Amino acid sequence: DAGVIQSPRHEVTEMGQEVTLRCKPISGHDYLFWYRQTMMRGLELLIYFNNNVPIDDSGMPEDRFSAKMPNASFSTLKIQPSEPRDSAVYFCASSAGTGSHNEQFFGPGTRLTVL
């Protein structure tokens, strides 16, 4: 079975450009999460969805960040405009089961570098 798929795996862009990260969760999973990993702040939850609906976006750093989940098999995280401090590895994860706190399965991550 395919795991969580993220694209691109690496992204290098210049400050001010728009960046879109993509995620395909595991089929049948009803939760989708976006995390950011940096040396300074570790792993942080940015936002998560349940059945395509955003449940908690309190971790989104600022209005430059937005996330959507138009259907059960696709989500995007967009940064516009990007800044050098957005450089990080962005992980998408999915899990199944309402309220059961099942394990989250992580994608390989997108390494974003903003110059």
Add this chain to the structure above:
Amino acid sequence: AQKVTQAQTEISVVEKEDVTLDCVYETRDTTYYLFWYKQPPSGELVFLIRRNSFDEQNEISGRYSWNFQKSTSSFNFTITASQVVDSAVYFCALSEAFLGAQKLVFGQGTRLTINP
């Protein structure tokens, strides 16, 4: 507020030694879940174990074992007879049951290096 502390930033041992990774958590909830994840050099996060707050039984899986003690709010992870392939960053994480929340709060991670 939830908090997870992994006080050991880095650990380095020689192959075949036993090693314990510490994890201490804070929560006001009586129902919560604890997790360990492994992040090998390739970068992906790999689930290792989940434990709920009502189950304090220790668990063993091959060379891996976990010791959950509510009295000290700790969920420590021991690797017996370590191997070079165990080299990775290990994260402890906590989620609370409030409103069915699925939010994971991660510790800062412990970088484990197993030397041949």
